[in-house]
Amino acid sequence: GQSLEQPSEVTAVEGAIVQINCTYQTSGFYGLSWYQQHDGGAPTFLSYNGLDGLEETGRFSSFLSRSDSYGYLLLQELQMKDSASYFCAVRVSGGYQKVTFGTGTKLQVIP
């Protein structure tokens, strides 16, 4: 099976930078995704790392280290609208996109 660990809650100040870590244990690891979910809303895709290193998409970046079974999501220039839950999700197959989600990190951005 798979297991993922992320902090349950993080609080950060508007305009600051925050990093949300994710460690995983799985066999057949293929890649790591990140999703954002606002309260009452649908999860929305943020990024995917299939290879080691940093992927940057605007204010959001995601990092993966396969050797450490570790990844993180970096959010820069935090805005109030970034307050949401953030999920890392492990993809275990190249054949199809089955993913296992972590329990999520609730980010609160304060003024």
Added chain:
Amino acid sequence: GAGVSQTPSNKVTEKGKYVELRCDPISGHTALYWYRQSLGQGPEFLIYFQGTGAADDSGLPNDRFFAVRPEGSVSTLKIQRTERGDSAVYLCASSLSGGGATDNEQFFGPGTRLTVL
């Protein structure tokens, strides 16, 4: 184009009843996924369709749960003899092809909140 839609948005039923939840994926997406999400948890995989066939139903909790996708587009999740523990938000997602190095994003619908009294 429209995103993934799910109906109903809310469903309240009594223990022991039968329910059907519907998902309309993005047009042209061959891969469709069902998840269940409880409060404070991440989405939990239930079943994956590639086209009309259920390619992986390993996440269905028991034989009260069943899903179909007869024409490779709309899917229906069916729950028989509902129990209070089935109460959750049921999410549907679709992706372009379901696999490969370039298809990495799933598009989620708004979910159906199921409450079993």
